Amino acid sequence: MLDQSSEKMLEVSDLHAYYGKSHILQGVNFHVNEGEIVALLGRNGVGRSTTCKAVMGEVTPKGSVKFRGTELAGKPSYEIAKAGLGYVPENRDIFPGLTTRQNLILGLKPGQKDGQGRWSMEMMFDHFENLRRRADIEASVLSGGEKQMLTVCRTLMGDPDFIMIDEPTEGLAPKIVEQVGDMLEMIAQRGVSILLVEQKLTIALRVATRVYVMGHGHMVFEGTPEELMANKAIREEWLEV
Known part of the structure; x- marks a missing residue:
């Protein structure tokens, strides 16, 4: 509580x-x-x-x-x-022509390197194995649930509070809704x-x-x-x- x-x-x-x-x-x-x-x-x-x-x-x-x-x-x-502050809009605004990995890199703030904040790309892949499996393919082929996870993870890469x-x-x-719920609880547990x-x-x-x-x-x-x-x-x- x-x-x-x-x-x-x-x-x-x-x-x-x-x-x-x-x-x-x-x-x-x-x-x-x-x-x-x-x-x-x-x-x-x-x-x-x-x-x-x-x-x-x-x-x-x-x-x-x-x-x-x-x-x-x-x-x-x-x-x-x-x-x-971070913001994940309703429209799951990914870059479809870029890979999952490239989308995540774009979430970093100017001058920030992967792993400098609370979150790293490897940590995202640890939590969301689907993204790891699709790390180097174009984001356009991701499912709706995977795109949603990608948009949230990309925002987290910038280490918002x-x-x-x-x-x-x-x-x-x-089933994916349940996974999103688990993801939200995990984010909060890490102080966001x-x-x-x-x-x-x-x-x-x-x-x-x-x-x-x-x-x-x-x-x-x-x-x-x-x-x-x-x-x-x-x-x-x-x-x-």
Whole structure:
């Protein structure tokens, strides 16, 4: 269980974001503590992915995004990444013409060498044997699950302290979903905090310490997985189809 005295690693306050004239994020507030997995749940279109993009500087944010007490709102994405944040987008954005190994190398920060951080390529291959077997073939031939693991591993190669992962189990077979859950727990055990954007309650409730539910651009629930399961009204209104 989370030590309630843990320091806040990421603290987001009154966050707003727009696509053109559309007001997508309408005063979002949440935090992620050191060493914590936090799940961000909600239906499609409520602003979960936009929240990640606003934190990462890919969408212009209005409000406060503090990482270990330092304000990041308004800074370019490359500076936010250098501060220690990683982001795995929903679209599994690999380089299909490059090999698995080359994709992993691209995850290193400028001047960083393999093995200098918490993660090395060999460690990735130890955890994910499928990637080892396909290390020197083009990433375009990987399965959906392998591509998902590759995108997460490439982000980890940059040795982030905090990582946002958007819909990692989307379209994956149940067995692969379980492997993704194991991977998330392993990442957290190595001291990386995680914001997990998910639709699948089962995986989110299994790995998360705390849960936020988003509805129409703002948070409508914060609590433990147990508290969410006990709150039928929130689940019916904001999560269930």
